[in-house]
Amino acid sequence: MSEEQRAEPYPQEQRAAVYRVIAERRDVRQGFRPDPVPDDVLRRVLAAAHQAPSVGFSQPWDFIVITERAQRERIAALARRNRDGYAAGLPGARSRAFGRLKVESILDTPVNIAVTCDATRGGRHTLGRHSQPDTAAFSSVLAVSNLWLAARAEGLGVGWVSFFDERELAAELGLPAHLDVIAYLCAGYVREFGPEPELQASGWARRRPVAWAVHAGQFGRRGLPGEEPVDALAEVTAAIRPLDRGAAAAARERQARMTKPPGSLGVLEDVAASLAGLAGECPAPLPEPAAVAIFAGDHGVHAQGVSPWPQEVTAQMVANFLAGGAVVNAFAAQAGAEVVVVDAGVAADLDPAPGLLPRKVARGTADFTRGPAMTREQAVTALTAGIEVARDLVAAGNRCLVTGDMGIANTTASAALICTFTGSSPVVVSGPGAGADAAARARKVEAIRQGLALHRPDPADPVGVLAAFGGYEHAALAGFILAGAALRVPVILDGVIAGAAALAAVAIAPDTIAACLAGHRSTEPGHAATLAYLKLRPLIDLDLRLGEGTGALLALPLVQSAARALRDVATFDSAGVSDKKA
Numbered sequence: 329m330s331e332e333q334r335a336e337p338y339p340q341e342q343r344a345a346v347y348r349v350i351a352e353r354r355d356v357r358q359g360f361r362p363d364p365v366p367d368d369v370l371r372r373v374l375a376a377a378h379q380a381p382s383v384g385f386s387q388p389w390d391f392i393v394i395t396e397r398a399q400r401e402r403i404a405a406l407a408r409r410n411r412d413g414y415a416a417g418l419p420g421a422r423s424r425a426f427g428r429l430k431v432e433s434i435l436d437t438p439v440n441i442a443v444t445c446d447a448t449r450g451g452r453h454t455l456g457r458h459s460q461p462d463t464a465a466f467s468s469v470l471a472v473s474n475l476w477l478a479a480r481a482e483g484l485g486v487g488w489v490s491f492f493d494e495r496e497l498a499a500e501l502g503l504p505a506h507l508d509v510i511a512y513l514c515a516g517y518v519r520e521f522g523p524e525p526e527l528q529a530s531g532w533a534r535r536r537p538v539a540w541a542v543h544a545g546q547f548g549r550r551g552l553p554g555e556e557p558v559d560a561l562a563e564v565t566a567a568i569r570p571l572d573r574g575a576a577a578a579a580r581e582r583q584a585r586m587t588k589p590p591g592s593l594g595v596l597e598d599v600a601a602s603l604a605g606l607a608g609e610c611p612a613p614l615p616e617p618a619a620v621a622i623f624a625g626d627h628g629v630h631a632q633g634v635s636p637w638p639q640e641v642t643a644q645m646v647a648n649f650l651a652g653g654a655v656v657n658a659f660a661a662q663a664g665a666e667v668v669v670v671d672a673g674v675a676a677d678l679d680p681a682p683g684l685l686p687r688k689v690a691r692g693t694a695d696f697t698r699g700p701a702m703t704r705e706q707a708v709t710a711l712t713a714g715i716e717v718a719r720d721l722v723a724a725g726n727r728c729l730v731t732g733d734m735g736i737a738n739t740t741a742s743a744a745l746i747c748t749f750t751g752s753s754p755v756v757v758s759g760p761g762a763g764a765d766a767a768a769r770a771r772k773v774e775a776i777r778q779g780l781a782l783h784r785p786d787p788a789d790p791v792g793v794l795a796a797f798g799g800y801e802h803a804a805l806a807g808f809i810l811a812g813a814a815l816r817v818p819v820i821l822d823g824v825i826a827g828a829a830a831l832a833a834v835a836i837a838p839d840t841i842a843a844c845l846a847g848h849r850s851t852e853p854g855h856a857a858t859l860a861y862l863k864l865r866p867l868i869d870l871d872l873r874l875g876e877g878t879g880a881l882l883a884l885p886l887v888q889s890a891a892r893a894l895r896d897v898a899t900f901d902s903a904g905v906s907d908k909k910a
């Protein structure tokens with residue numbers, strides 16, 4: 329081969345083969361055939377793994393090939409125990425879906441291969457590893473990747489099982505203490521390779537568009553090379569569409585044929601029709617699983633004495649949500665929904681915790697009676713954070729988004745937003761919030777009056793309005809609602825805080841309303857004004873005024889039942905039931 333040839337791209341068909349094996353590699357867990365894997369095939373696949381790149385060329389991997397049935401049975405028992413522990417911690421809807429998934433095939437495959445990592449191999453001065461010790465493990469993962477691709481080319485299916493206590497598995501494999509298990513792979517010939525990841529086919533999770541993952545120069549400047557960076561807010565706004573009338577009409581038409589008197593499901597028929605219109609298909613996919621995202625933030629206007637609660641309560645309640653001890657956790661558990669907490673702008677530093685998304689824009693807003701609560705740039709950052717939370721939850725397989733919020737003094741910021749967008753007066757929309765007495769309520773009205781006079785907000789400039797009054801949780805919630813609409817996933821709004829955020833979202837993109845369902849009517853007076861302005865009918869009305877997402881979660885089973893009825897209930901013709909005389 330000449331030097332020139334060595335540097336040339338591969339001929340077209342060879343390139344196509346490389347991209348094909350990358351696209352068609354699958355994690356396979358079912359449909360294995362019992363045929364043995366010939367040793368020469370295994371040797372080729374292992375040699376491919378061994379050609380992986382490695383930090384400082386340290387080649388930290390070893391491959392333990394397991395074929396003996398008794399050993400695989402012991403290993404399968406370890407995985408089962410771990411898997412059961414994982415399943416026990418899942419929210420209801422996920423747990424049901426998980427029960428339908430196959431996540432390991434240790435006993436169904438003739439060969440299992442454990443890939444290990446020796447992070448000490450190569451000595452102290454391994455090039456590159458001195459500054460990033462994890463690169464040893466990364467190198468072993470690349471060996472896995474080579475193995476997986478070569479196996480696909482050989483027609484061998486490979487599944488990666490990570491349901492293990494790593495040290496338990498290491499002991500079973502006789503690993504010395506300085507070796508870690510990186511991957512446990514199950515390999516065998518298969519009947520077919522699925523066209524898409526099994527987790528996508530089953531609706532567990534979806535592939536994110538590549539444009540979301542590519543950034544120009546700095547994180548957040550998303551866009552593919554040669555294309556303009558995409559501003560998430562502009563992209564989401566451009567994607568929002570009105571309800572699909574055809575699908576909504578098909579839902580109405582089906583409802584008229586369902587085995588029940590026409591219209592007898594009342595408002596739930598409207599809900600099901602709007603879900604069909606939103607999805608653009610009839611019946612719409614079930615809004616399950618659902619996730620409630622609790623956006624938390626603190627407010628400078630707290631200094632005006634508008635709340636009886638100290639500001640620290642925001643962070644304390646965030647800790648309570650993460651520990652599972654709040655009302656929202658109880659309601660989410662009952663409804664089978666996942667809870668995530670988003671730090672959009674809590675004044676305190678929060679320790680990392682499972683379920684906490686650290687998206688802090690700043691440590692609380694400024695006092696809007698003195699100046700803007702935040703800069704326009706901060707408002708856009710918070711909006712974008714909310715967009716990304718929604719996108720990630722939907723990519724993770726959620727089909728319904730539920731709004732939650734936490735922020736001492738946030739009914740004051742909400743009231744200011746509601747006054748601006750609906751034209752209501754401060755005294756009408758200022759309520760007791762989390763228990764403000766008459767004096768505190770008067771201070772609330774006064775603070776909003778001052779803010780309105782100071783900022784002279786223009787409802788046609790919703791980002792400016794959010795910047796004027798805040799909070800970070802409102803701006804992030806507005807982004808969350810906008811992204812739900814863009815992704816055509818229903819968003820169940822909680823009370824007055826979500827309502828205020830929805831006003832901003834609708835001001836940014838009016839068709840956002842197509843995705844919004846009002847979970848409930850809060851007793852906070854600003855909420856009634858908001859619902860009237862948005863022309864949303866609350867699904868429940870139980871004198872709630874807690875926030876956190878509680879009212880929306882109570883409405884979740886209603887929304888899901890409405891969708892399920894449209895999907896599952898027989899029609900007069902299909903069930904052989906006589907329709908009433910025309």
Ligand SMILES: Cc1cc2nc3c(=O)[nH]c(=O)nc-3n(C[C@H](O)[C@H](O)[C@H](O)COP(=O)(O)O)c2cc1C
Pocket residue numbers: 353354355356357430431432487488489490491524525526527528
């Ligand atoms: C680090 C890692 C661990 C994994 N662990 C498991 C597992 O325990 N069980 C399982 O069924 N799949 C596991 N997988 C496979 C993924 O679910 C799979 O790669 C993903 O859904 C994408 O599908 P695809 O590989 O077919 O493209 C794992 C994959 C990786 C990269």
